[in-house]
Amino acid sequence: xxxxxxxxxxxxxxxxxTLAWPLGRYLAALMSGGLAQRLGWMGKVDRGLMKLIGANGxxxxxxxxxxxAIVLFNLAGLLAVYLLQRLQLSLPxxxxxxxxxxxxxxxxxxxxxxxxxxxxxxxxxxxxxYLTQMLALTVQNFLSAATGIAVVVALVRGFARKHxxxxxxxxxxxxxATVWLLLPLASLFAVFLVGQGVIQNFSPYVExxxxxxxxxxxxxxxxxGKPLVDAQGAAVMETVTVRTQTLAMGPVASQEAIKLLxxxxxxxxxxxxxxxxxxxxxxxxxxxxxxxxxxPAALCFMFGHMVGDxxxxxxxxxxxxxxxxAMVAVVVWAxxxxxxxxxxxxxxxxxxxxxxxxxxxGIVASSLFAVITTAAxxxxxxxxxxxxxxxxxGVTTWLMQLGEVVFGGVGSGLYGMxxxxxxxxxxxxxxxxxxxxxxxxKIESFEMKMVSIAIxxxxxxxxxxTAVAVLLPQAxxxxxxxxAHGFSEALYAFSSAANNNGSxxxxxxxxxxxxxxxxxxxxxxxxxxxLIPVLAIAGSLARKPKLAVSVGTMPTHxxxxxxxxxxxxxxxxxxxxxxxxxxxxxxxxLQLFAGQGG
Amino acid sequence: xxxxxIRPALTLFVVLSxxxxxxxxxxxxxVAQVVxxxxxxxxxxxxxxxxxxxxxxxxxxxxxxxxxxxxxxxGPVPNNAAASSGSNYGPQHPALAExxxxxxxxxxxxxPDQAGPVPADLVTSSxxxxxxxxxxxxxxxxxGRVAKARGLKPEDVQxxxxxxxxxxxxxxxxxxxxxxxxxxxxxxxxxxx
Numbered sequence: 001x002x003x004x005x006x007x008x009x010x011x012x013x014x015x016x017x018t019l020a021w022p023l024g025r026y027l028a029a030l031m032s033g034g035l036a037q038r039l040g041w042m043g044k045v046d047r048g049l050m051k052l053i054g055a056n057g058x059x060x061x062x063x064x065x066x067x068x069a070i071v072l073f074n075l076a077g078l079l080a081v082y083l084l085q086r087l088q089l090s091l092p093x094x095x096x097x098x099x100x101x102x103x104x105x106x107x108x109x110x111x112x113x114x115x116x117x118x119x120x121x122x123x124x125x126x127x128x129x130y131l132t133q134m135l136a137l138t139v140q141n142f143l144s145a146a147t148g149i150a151v152v153v154a155l156v157r158g159f160a161r162k163h164x165x166x167x168x169x170x171x172x173x174x175x176x177a178t179v180w181l182l183l184p185l186a187s188l189f190a191v192f193l194v195g196q197g198v199i200q201n202f203s204p205y206v207e208x209x210x211x212x213x214x215x216x217x218x219x220x221x222x223x224x225g226k227p228l229v230d231a232q233g234a235a236v237m238e239t240v241t242v243r244t245q246t247l248a249m250g251p252v253a254s255q256e257a258i259k260l261l262x263x264x265x266x267x268x269x270x271x272x273x274x275x276x277x278x279x280x281x282x283x284x285x286x287x288x289x290x291x292x293x294x295x296p297a298a299l300c301f302m303f304g305h306m307v308g309d310x311x312x313x314x315x316x317x318x319x320x321x322x323x324x325x326a327m328v329a330v331v332v333w334a335x336x337x338x339x340x341x342x343x344x345x346x347x348x349x350x351x352x353x354x355x356x357x358x359x360x361x362g363i364v365a366s367s368l369f370a371v372i373t374t375a376a377x378x379x380x381x382x383x384x385x386x387x388x389x390x391x392x393x394g395v396t397t398w399l400m401q402l403g404e405v406v407f408g409g410v411g412s413g414l415y416g417m418x419x420x421x422x423x424x425x426x427x428x429x430x431x432x433x434x435x436x437x438x439x440x441x442k443i444e445s446f447e448m449k450m451v452s453i454a455i456x457x458x459x460x461x462x463x464x465x466t467a468v469a470v471l472l473p474q475a476x477x478x479x480x481x482x483x484a485h486g487f488s489e490a491l492y493a494f495s496s497a498a499n500n501n502g503s504x505x506x507x508x509x510x511x512x513x514x515x516x517x518x519x520x521x522x523x524x525x526x527x528x529x530x531l532i533p534v535l536a537i538a539g540s541l542a543r544k545p546k547l548a549v550s551v552g553t554m555p556t557h558x559x560x561x562x563x564x565x566x567x568x569x570x571x572x573x574x575x576x577x578x579x580x581x582x583x584x585x586x587x588x589x590l591q592l593f594a595g596q597g598g
Numbered sequence: 599x600x601x602x603x604i605r606p607a608l609t610l611f612v613v614l615s616x617x618x619x620x621x622x623x624x625x626x627x628x629v630a631q632v633v634x635x636x637x638x639x640x641x642x643x644x645x646x647x648x649x650x651x652x653x654x655x656x657x658x659x660x661x662x663x664x665x666x667x668x669x670x671x672x673g674p675v676p677n678n679a680a681a682s683s684g685s686n687y688g689p690q691h692p693a694l695a696e697x698x699x700x701x702x703x704x705x706x707x708x709x710p711d712q713a714g715p716v717p718a719d720l721v722t723s724s725x726x727x728x729x730x731x732x733x734x735x736x737x738x739x740x741x742g743r744v745a746k747a748r749g750l751k752p753e754d755v756q757x758x759x760x761x762x763x764x765x766x767x768x769x770x771x772x773x774x775x776x777x778x779x780x781x782x783x784x785x786x787x788x789x790x791x
Contacts, residue, residue, distance in 0.1 A: 008771060053613060055606035065603065072607035080615070126681050139619035143611070171606050178614050183622065190626045191633065197654050200630040200638045205680060208642070208651045211782060214658040216675050246680040247640055247652055253630060254623040271682035274725035276654040277640065282772025338718060339689045346702045347722075348715035351733065355694065355722040356684045359668065359731040362773030366725075384684035384725045393688075485688035507686030592689050 005332045005364045012286070012368065013321065016293055023294065024301020024313070030180055031153045031173065032306060042180065049175050060166025063539025066154055067532050069170035070147060074114050074528075077140055081110035084136040085128070094129035095204040101127060108516040113137055115527035116144035116409055118259070118266030118379055118502035119519060121511040125248035125269050130202060137266060138255045142186075145262030145295075146177040148411025151531055152299060155415050156306045158538030159439045162546040167538050181295075182261060189291055190257035197280035200253040208245045215241045252277055260291040263409045265379030265502045273369070273382040274358050285365055285382060292378045296407040299414045307439050311557035316417055319565045323406045324375050327395050332367040334392040340593060356387030367392065374399040377409035379502025386481070386489065386505040390592060393488060393505070394585025400495045402573040403458060409500060412527075415534045417565075419451050421556070422537075424568040426451075428554055437553060440546040447540060450533040457529040459576045461498035461522045466491045466580065468518070475514045480507030484591065488584035493519060498526035643783070650783075655679050656730040657779050662708070662747035664785070665732070665740050665759075667778040668719055669701060672727035685723045698722065711742040731775035734763050748785065758784055 029035040036043035050057035061069065085101035088094055101109070105121055112119040113136070122128070128137070150173035157167050194200050219227045220236040228236040252268045256278050259266060269275040279285055297317060304313025338349035352363040361369070366383040373380050374396040385396060399406060405416040422436075422443050429436030429443075436443040469475040469490040479486035489505040496503055497519040504510065510519065547553075555561065630638035641653045651657055656667045658676045670676035671685035687694035701721040706712075717736040737759045745752040762781045766772040 011770065049613065053606045053609035055610070069603050069607060072603055073611055076608050076611040080611070123681055123683075134623045135615060135619040138623060139615045142618040143614060146614075171610055175610065175614065178618065183618065187622065187626065191629055194626075194630040194634045194638050197637045197641050199640050200627050201640075202627065203639065206640060206642065206649060208649045210657055211650055211779065211786070212657070212659050212661055212664060214660075214675060214677070218674055240675075242675055245651060245655070245657060245677065247642075247655060248680045248682075249640060251623045251627055253638075254626040258618075269682050269726075271684065271726035271728070274684070275682050276652075276656075276726065276728055276730060280641075280654050281767050282770075283767030286767065286771040339694075341689070341695050342698050342718075342722070343715075345695065345699050346706075346715055347698060348717050348735075350735075351718040353689070354718040355687060355689075356725045357722075358725050358729050359719050359733055360729075360772050360775050365772050382725065384686055386686040386688060387684065389689055480686055481688040481691050483690060485690060488688075505686070505688075506684070507688070588688070588690065 008364050009325075009328055009368060012289060016290055016297055019290070019294060020297035021301055023298035025305060027181065027298055027302035028305035030176055031149070031302065035180075045179070046172060046176065049179070050171060053171065055171045057169055057172045059169055061168065061170055062165050063154075063167055063535045063542075066167045066170045067535040070150065070531070070535075071528065073143070073170070073174065074147060077114045077143055078110050081113055081136040081140060082106050084132050085109060088129040088132045091129065091131050093131035093134070093202065095202070096129070098127060098129045104513050104516040105511055108520045111520040111523045112502065113140035113264070113266060114144055115500050115523045116148060116262070116264060116377065116412065117497060117500040117523045117527070118264045119497055119504065119510075119523065120266055120502070121516060123270040124267060125250070130250055133255060133268060134251060138258060141255065141258040141262045141264040141266070142178050142182050143174070144264065145182055145258070145410040146174045148409055149177040149181070149295075149299070150174050150411070151534060152411040152415045155418060155534055155538040156303050158541035159441060160307050161542045162544065164542040167535070167542060182258060185261050185291075186254070186257040189261060189287065190253045192287060193253045193256055193284055196284040197276070198253040198256055198284065199249060199277050200251055201249055202251060203249045205249055206247040208247055210243055210245055213241050213243045215239050248277070257291070260288050260378065260380060261295060263292060263296065263376045263378040265373065267380065273380045274384070279382055282360060282365065285361055285369065288380070289369055289372050292372050292376045292380070293407045295410045296376055296413045299411065303414060309557060312439065315557055315561050315565070316414070316421065319562050319569070320406050320417065322562070322566055323402075323569065324371065327375065327399055327406075328368060328371045330395050331371050331392045332364060334389040334395075335363050335367045337389065339389070353387075353389050356384030358382065370396055371399065373503055374501060375406040375408070377404040377412060377499060377501045379496065381503050384506060385492070385503055386507045390485070390488075390585045390588035393492070394581055394589070396503075397488070397492050397495050397585065398573065398577060398581060400499045400501045401462060401577045402569055403455065404499045404501060405569060412500065412530070416530065419454050419534070420569050420572070421565055422447060422451050423455065423572075424561070424564045425554065425556065427568060428564060432554070434552060434554075437547060438556060440549070441541045441544050442547065447537050450537045454530045454533040455572065458498045458526050461526055462491075462494045463580060465494035465498070465518055465522050469494070469514075472514060474512070478509040478512055478515055480509065484584055484587040488588060491580055491584050494522055497522040500527055643779070651779055653777060653780055654730055655728050656724075659778065659782060662743055664782045665737060665744060665776075665778050666720065667732055668724040668729040669697075669721065670727040670729075671723040677728055679728055682726045682728055684725045684727060709739065709743050712739055730777055730779060732778055734759070734774055734776055737776040737781070744785070750788070755785075
């Protein structure tokens with residue numbers, strides 16, 4: 001078991017970093033415009049697209065125009081996703097006749113997919129038409145990822161430029177990221193996934209004749225649909241026998257590929273990447289894990305190239321990898337232990353915690369996926385996080401709460417981590433009594449104010465939202481598990497929404513007016529409450545001169561800065577969240593193992 | 599200030615929507631249907647021209663002559679492939695222990711030849727509720743019962759289980775598994791129930 005964990009994790013990191021290096025170089029050439037200059041046809045397509053949309057691709061936008069462009073583009077997406085859900089019954093590609101989605105749920109899902117969160121309060125295969133899945137959800141999987149890339153590129157330009165008013169062109173950045181990065185990668189990956197068994201069709205749902213009929217018990221109801229009870233007050237049950245199995249179909253692979261590459265995470269099916277039609281084999285699972293962290297890792301190298309010092313990118317990537325490795329170890333360890341309450345009943349302990357896991361993945365590939373998806377703001381799951389052992393559930397919650405900066409979302413992970421880097425040089429500056437600098441830019445009071453807003457807004461949303469959720473009676477009825485684990489469900493939901501992750505302790509009944517609204521707001525402000533201050537910082541940095549390195553400059557390209565950066569992330573995360581985590585996962589763990597000697 | 603941003607925002611959104619939401623899924627479907635038609639359409643298993651299931655989607659078995667798969671938490675019927683779901687029970691949920699207790703008792707009654715602890719995957723529900731696999735240990739656990747019900751020699755059934763044991767992808771990623779539906783269909787193909 002341990003050998004397999006080290007082997008799978010080691011190979012994973014090896015392949016990831018090997019692929020991220022060339023992709024990072026490609027990204028630097030693509031987003032700086034160098035590639036379009038060298039390849040004439042690429043430049044022609046770019047210019048043609050700009051002409052088609054009626055934009056001036058040459059305009060160098062100041063930060064507020066860049067930010068306005070991004071917000072308007074996302075508002076258009078919000079409206080489109082909402083309307084497509086509300087009208088899907090009247091639109092084509094709806095062979096299962098899915099009714100129009102109810103307003104609060106449609107609002108929640110629209111915010112969710114626009115903000116790259118992909119929280120799902122609905123059951124995909126029983127709610128969304130094929131058209132909605134493609135034209136609303138798949139589109140946002142691309143565009144929310146492109147938004148993240150555009151914003152981080154603008155921030156990196158802020159560091160790289162001097163005495164500059166502009167941060168680049170938002171239209172060009174969005175279209176380049178979509179057309180020249182996400183589209184080719186997703187196409188390759190989608191075809192590979194189909195080869196493994198992921199479905200891709202527009203067929204109606206298939207009726208299969210079962211090999212052996214299945215009988216099951218349901219509560220008997222009267223003509224009004226009310227459950228019948230016998231003289232003792234117990235529900236009257238009747239046996240139903242079914243001879244067929246309905247197999248849900250759809251264009252899954254095309255959505256699956258970008259769901260992972262764009263760190264979106266919204267599954268075609270309710271069971272997400274645990275569903276055999278989304279993730280059928282160990283190989284598809286490995287490639288899915290790889291594609292979640294591929295672009296976030298490559299962006300670190302892109303950052304290094306664009307600021308003219310690759311070591312700066314390596315330091316950020318190393319900090320992420322260190323935290324990631326430690327979290328993998330804890331989760332694999334926790335999940336390798338079987339639930340002691342079930343072992344007492346006579347269950348074999350050898351396999352570990354198999355509730356909510358798929359046999360083909362087993363403990364290691366499930367645990368690894370759980371850490372990857374919460375380290376990145378992906379939120380796809382191949383194991384049910386609600387059924388994780390308490391400490392493993394706590395680690396995945398905390399990874400989201402750290403602000404999704406351990407690799408993080410496409411673009412948002414790196415800009416989040418660069419906020420922490422500025423905080424780290426600021427803290428170091430306080431300690432040695434110097435004006436803090438990062439990459440030759442003075443970090444002054446305006447930058448620190450914006451950093452503070454961006455770093456503090458998510459804890460406010462997470463802790464505030466959870467506090468309200470455990471006080472409101474109508475919110476409490478949504479909890480599925482009793483006791484400390486129920487609190488963990490609410491805490492996980494707000495951690496996931498505000499940090500734009502999108503995975504869930506899915507026992508929570510989130511499709512209620514309170515949760516649809518509260519989580520919708522948390523997702524929106526968790527995204528744009530960070531994104532806009534980041535662009536403001538970028539604008540301010542771009543205007544500044546670039547200072548020459550002197551003996552007084554604190555180096556940010558070596559192991560010392562890795563320690564400082566990791567320390568800053570973990571200390572801020574610990575101070576903010578340990579009290580809340582103590583009430584949920586920690587109590588849950590202590591109760592579960594009380595008297596077990598473990 | 600915003601005026602000359604609104605039009606590009608809308609038009610860029612529409613253009614990219616057409617590319618990623620119409621052309622891209624259509625192109626992938628076209629390629630998939632030509633290169634991998636079986637997989638793209640659900641890895642369906644046909645018998646006498648009739649679809650009897652998918653090799654990727656688990657079915658429920660409860661007869662003594664069949665191997666049994668993972669418990670499924672889908673509703674209302676187990677292994678409902680139109681509404682996938684896990685149980686979402688936390689480790690301390692009282693209903694989890696209750697359900698596992700009942701499953702262990704049922705396993706012990708059905709397998710009087712097995713004295714040891716029951717394999718975990720036979721008594722815990724899967725993540726999707728559609729898990730097509732069990733571990734080789736869980737299959738071995740059931741050999742005695744299946745052989746007896748079908749009047750086969752346990753060695754012959756074991757050989758069939760071994761022949762249906764699938765290895766992790768590239769022998770590294772994932773765990774060893776046995777596909778329950780394929781194994782049961784192979785048993786049926788031998789003719790005796």
